[in-house]
Amino acid sequence: MTTLLQKCADWLKGYHFALRITERGKVVSVGDGIAWIKGLPSAAIDDVLSFTDGSHAVVFDLTDEMIGAVLLHQTENLTAGTEVHLHGRQLSIAAGDQLLGRVVDSLGLPLDGKPLDIAGHVRRLDILSPPITARDFVREPLYSGLKIIDTMIPVGKGQRQLIIGDMGLGRSSIAIDTVINQKDKDVRCVYVLIRQKRSDVVNTLELLRAQGALAYTTLVVGEASALPGLVYLAPFAGCAIAEEWMARGKDTLVVYDDLTAHAETYRELSLLLRRPPGREAYPGDIFHLHARLLERATCLAKEQGGGSMTALPIIETRQGEIASYIPTNLISITDGQIYLDQALFAAGFRPAVDIARSVSRIGGAAQNKRISHEAGRMKLDYLQFLELEIFTRFGTKLDPAMEMKIRRGRILREILKQDRLHPLSAIYQLAWMIAFNEGLFDGFVPENITAIMGLLEKKVGMSGLTLESDRTDWGQSLAAWLGKP
Ligand SMILES: Nc1ncnc2c1ncn2[C@@H]1O[C@H](COP(=O)(O)OP(=O)(O)OP(=O)(O)O)[C@@H](O)[C@H]1O
Numbered sequence: 001m002t003t004l005l006q007k008c009a010d011w012l013k014g015y016h017f018a019l020r021i022t023e024r025g026k027v028v029s030v031g032d033g034i035a036w037i038k039g040l041p042s043a044a045i046d047d048v049l050s051f052t053d054g055s056h057a058v059v060f061d062l063t064d065e066m067i068g069a070v071l072l073h074q075t076e077n078l079t080a081g082t083e084v085h086l087h088g089r090q091l092s093i094a095a096g097d098q099l100l101g102r103v104v105d106s107l108g109l110p111l112d113g114k115p116l117d118i119a120g121h122v123r124r125l126d127i128l129s130p131p132i133t134a135r136d137f138v139r140e141p142l143y144s145g146l147k148i149i150d151t152m153i154p155v156g157k158g159q160r161q162l163i164i165g166d167m168g169l170g171r172s173s174i175a176i177d178t179v180i181n182q183k184d185k186d187v188r189c190v191y192v193l194i195r196q197k198r199s200d201v202v203n204t205l206e207l208l209r210a211q212g213a214l215a216y217t218t219l220v221v222g223e224a225s226a227l228p229g230l231v232y233l234a235p236f237a238g239c240a241i242a243e244e245w246m247a248r249g250k251d252t253l254v255v256y257d258d259l260t261a262h263a264e265t266y267r268e269l270s271l272l273l274r275r276p277p278g279r280e281a282y283p284g285d286i287f288h289l290h291a292r293l294l295e296r297a298t299c300l301a302k303e304q305g306g307g308s309m310t311a312l313p314i315i316e317t318r319q320g321e322i323a324s325y326i327p328t329n330l331i332s333i334t335d336g337q338i339y340l341d342q343a344l345f346a347a348g349f350r351p352a353v354d355i356a357r358s359v360s361r362i363g364g365a366a367q368n369k370r371i372s373h374e375a376g377r378m379k380l381d382y383l384q385f386l387e388l389e390i391f392t393r394f395g396t397k398l399d400p401a402m403e404m405k406i407r408r409g410r411i412l413r414e415i416l417k418q419d420r421l422h423p424l425s426a427i428y429q430l431a432w433m434i435a436f437n438e439g440l441f442d443g444f445v446p447e448n449i450t451a452i453m454g455l456l457e458k459k460v461g462m463s464g465l466t467l468e469s470d471r472t473d474w475g476q477s478l479a480a481w482l483g484k485p
């Protein structure tokens, strides 16, 4: 009894009389991942709200009478009349190396059933991108391990390269191959899966694990079955995780798979919150939303630690139509695009990259000088061949020089085919380009090229030649392996 009295006396001693104002709100209606709330006059956009039943939401829309909030966690007890308070913080995630090899949701909570140490550095999900003065030029290449990309559509560290095409043409495969190729290259990867089925999430996870890529990769998942608010936040969470590593001077790669689903989720939320619809019913700020996200990918200046964030956003087209709203937005935001074509995929040319419609606006400057020298006119010559080939279909008689161009074009087409999960080193890329430019493949028929390329890969691996080796050394070794034409 005396101890209790003593405790009360202590508490009273420390008590300060003051006016404390706490705001309370009440849920008016709830459904479809949205809650309408009355009260809370000082609530601002992006404030986190907590409900007395344990649910959480974020303020998304403010009207004169009500607050429109997007739910991030919902219990079964959340109904109209539930009390709401301001949580006093904005959306953030605990980023850091503890996330490597893990699968988390948009708030950084583990989805792989294992405990997660959340002591990492807390980063806001949505922040301003680095100012121009903090940035550097894109100078270093980021190899995808794919012949067609590393030679003709090169990507640099800090670049934003769009992967665009109809569904099922191998968009995710290109992104996954690029992640797998970062093994032992000190590039930390974040793979953001947006509104994908759980089976697809598991497939991606297992694929990365089997290829040994999980050790340097974090998966951020906004599942199809999750609340739309969590799906909407997934790319921002992935970006914040990579940003933390970038701020510590590391190179990072973020894949957004895919932003079409993200745009649709944002449209759904906006329509539910009765925002005025614009073109294709998307809200007017959809361009700003994606520009805000992708502008955070950059190469930081030396004084800022020199880290980088390369972004590979993926976008889906319908019937190859790249002129619709979201694809044109993203094409104009990014530094280039890798376009996948249905006809090429059907003809067995995989990865089905359409070189004519693919471009890398800044990667060329970052490409290895030797590779870029060998690549020289290769893209133009190949495009010329594709046009010439159409003429030959009409039985047109061609002069020997043209016929040679067509023969070499057909060989190059075979060379550029590549199986998935088979990344190739930069040295090998240099080797086949020198061999091609020296005409060492000219004596082969296209059907034999796959076997020859396999042999070349083995020889290059054992040769000890490097990217810096003399071209005549390369030429002699290649001629010995492939035989003089
Ligand atoms: N280089 C390749 N060689 C052979 N097959 C490939 C290659 N790239 C992709 N594929 C096959 O194409 C199919 C579609 O690939 P993927 O799932 O990557 O495409 P997507 O565009 O991401 O499809 P979705 O619309 O389902 O997201 C898969 O069956 C995959 O195995």
Ligand SMILES: [Mg+2]
Residues within 6 Å of the ligand: 171, 172, 173, 257
């Ligand atoms: Mg996919």
